Amino acid sequence: MRKTVWCVASDARLHWREWDGEVVLFHENSGNIHHLNLFAATAIRQLLEAPADSETLTERTASKLDLPVDDEARDGIEQLLTRLKTLGIARVAPS
Amino acid sequence: MNGGCDSILRALADPGLLLSMDLSDWDLFIRQARRANLLSRFAVMLRDQGRLQSVPARVRVHLESECALADQQKRVVEWEIGCIRQALDAIDVPLVLLKGAAYVAAALPAAHGRRFSDVDILVPRARLAEVEQALFLHGWFSEKQDAYDQKYYRKWMHEIPPLRHNQRRTVIDVHHAIVPRTMRLHPDPDKLMTSTRAVDEDERLRVLSPADMVLHSAAHLFLDGEYSNALRDLVDMDQLVRYFACQEEFWDVLLERSIELELDGPLYYTIHYLRKLLGTPVPGQLVERLDGRPAGGLPRRWLMPLFDRAVIAHHPSCSDHLAGIARWMLYVRGHYLRMPLYLLVPHLLRKSLRAPSGEA
Amino acid sequence: MNVSDLDDADLARRLRQGCLFLETGPFISRIQTSIESVQAGIALLYAGFPVHDNAPFADFHVALTRPAGLRRWFRPQVNFLFDGWTPFKPLPLEQAFAMFEWGMNWCVVNHAHKYLVLHAAVVEKGGRALIMPAPPGAGKSTLCAALVASGWRLLSDELAIISPDSGQLLPLPRPVGLKNASIDVIRTRYPDIAIGQEALDTAKGTVAHMKPPGDSVASQQLMAMPGWVLFPRYREGSALALEPFSRAATLSRLVGNAFNFTVLGRPAFECLSRLVDDSGCYSLEYSSLDEALERLDKLEVSAS
Amino acid sequence: MANDMDKNTELMGDKHSPQPARRKFLIKSAAASVPVILTVTSRPAMGGNFCTPSGFLSGNLSDHGDDHDRSCNGLSPGYWKHSFPKQFEDVRFSRVFGGVWVDGRGVPWEPDTTLKQVLHFRGNEDRYRFGAHAVAAYLNAEHRIRLHYPMEVDTVIDIVRQVLTVGMYTDPSTGLSMDAMEVKEFFEGTYH
Known part of the structure; x- marks a missing residue:
């Protein structure tokens, strides 16, 4: 998982709503709705800005929320990427 | 020909007629078209021609509802195709789409406002087990838990039991041939595979050739013995041939190919009903050559009266008292073509004992 | 002309011949049945609803018939037909009126995709609608019936029908479904409100329907703007607690309760997001109906 | 639905x-x-x-x-945690799957950790909650007929055992491989 570079699917049509630190993301392609906490929402927004491998995404997300870059964050991002792949929101970036 | 069904057939032939209908005409038309799964096709057509506003308000509500459904179904099929690709790309098997899903992927007019039930795909028979396992690992599970159904599908049918995605509840039919293996006619699936066309850049998403697309739909309609969507299938084929007819040698290739795949019988009935019900323009030369072909299987003069009733019997107002019998006889024929007689009777008995419709 | 203007014989004749055109909210339904319990239920509970003479176009053609054959005498049954097609398995004859109500809901949920339809109760006061999305068994129908019986206008007890472009809620004030204990609760609190014949041992236990108030039916064409989204939860012995509820969770739950969210897609998302922006979102835990009614009467339009 | x-x-x-x-x-x-x-x-x-x-x-x-x-009606870890079947009360995780999993920092569990205990572990005691989902999938498979669960018991055990030993499940017929997180996602896809 280390070196794989991830990106948001190029054709993904995402619509955001945010209230008091909670985010709702509507993924129009699949019709799914996701209720996210700030950590998950920030990570997806970071990935939208630029493809990244899991370690880089952990650093960018943690720094955005001024959280430590620790094992908990790394595990969190790795699991998030796996889930986003299953949901069809994220893909392994074409090399 | 029973008069009740005219409103749909006439509207298919000349959509302009819709605008001259009054409220009571619409009352019958909406119900007939809905039952034939064609209402969304008319709704999308009127929307695209900018004519929805000239339809009475109370009727327009139903047409707008059907447009929303049609747009949704196109999104859903596109999303499903993407999900199936993810599973098949992982094992390096190209995805060959059939019927409705193919029309969407190839952006054909036949997809416009079409209603879908499942996504049909064609895979090489040799890799069937791998495909089923790859789909399993991506969340598709076989619905038919009943051992008899599993055996029946795998032994006698041209597809494995339907697979349902456990989270999205959508269904795939995985075919390894376009006509049941044991059918007395043997169109060779490899011929179909080699002539598929890519619809995307990396050539992994494919559809059948134009002629094969029409012949597959014709085989499904006139061999399988299932007529609840007959008119929708005929409209599909009408849209396909009108679109492909602009290709130089389309009609000749279609006839040659039908003979090569032993599907000239179903093609004969398809051309007959396209011309009779939908007024589809077909070159006279093709009609004559098809008429001249020997009628393999049951004589045409036996089957024609059955098809006449079965094809349009989608609504009480269009079917006479013989329609039910006609459809049943064609259902039996569908199975007769597929299974040896000694298996046919027990199979039909089993099916009728478990008939799904609301028996007591 | 309303149902109440027809004498029983005329109503029964129209139903038998399949030419009763009943207007409920935005829909006209052509209804055919010879089953007395359904005729009686319509006469009692649909009194205030308009009836049309031979409307040229009906949105839904429904019928309730008794299947032929053995089933006419032995454990008799009833079938719901939608334009001659039976979408459901038959039910025991005693549940005929309940099947009529369930079937009418099914017609709307499957064929009205011009609107976004949520499974929720909707009542209105002071021009603003209170929407109560409904996980089963949350006591929603009792609270809804009590609110309506104590002065709120009934839009619907089961179907919130929202126009995606205007965001307004369309009334469909058909009879309010009551289950098991709530039948007696409502009957004792409001003895003068008509309640239809009880249908025993349906999958949801005993079911009966409360007649909608006359003025709710009279104003069934008057739409309402959303005011509040409320998640009620009846809990034996709990103290009354009206708490603000996360707007993000409210939107997620509204989508979870929508019948045709994915059919409409993005317009549905925009419509529900606006609704959440413009409404006060609360959860309400209660054990006393009086306390709940009193507290809800004091809801002000949130100055969001 | x-x-x-x-x-x-x-x-x-x-x-x-x-x-x-x-x-x-x-x-x-x-x-x-x-x-x-x-x-x-x-x-x-x-x-x-x-x-x-x-x-x-x-x-x-x-x-x-x-x-x-009937569709496949697998049940989630949360369900099994609240209605844990008596007959598996003190069955050890390692006896079923031939090994143990790890906590949030990769420290292996106690050898006698039971199936039931695993369901009560919090995030940092069961990395990726892989253990909890393995237990749920196993219990679903044990009640395969009633739940219409699409996997046999030994299929679940084989998948989990490979992840415990080599960190990866490789499917023989397709050659597809899935790490612990992907196997967890797959198990989650089998719940109703």
């Missing part, structure tokens, strides 16, 4: 996690670097009658669907 959306999995818990209050903590826990996604999945049955009746709307109207085809 009465509507076309269904609330199901969340990344750091599962559908049946107890009171909304706990979920509120999870969602609000912006401070903790724990991603939470509560997904409402679109279930757009295609075909005509897309809204098949279900309990709450249409009483007990059931459609003509062929009774034999």
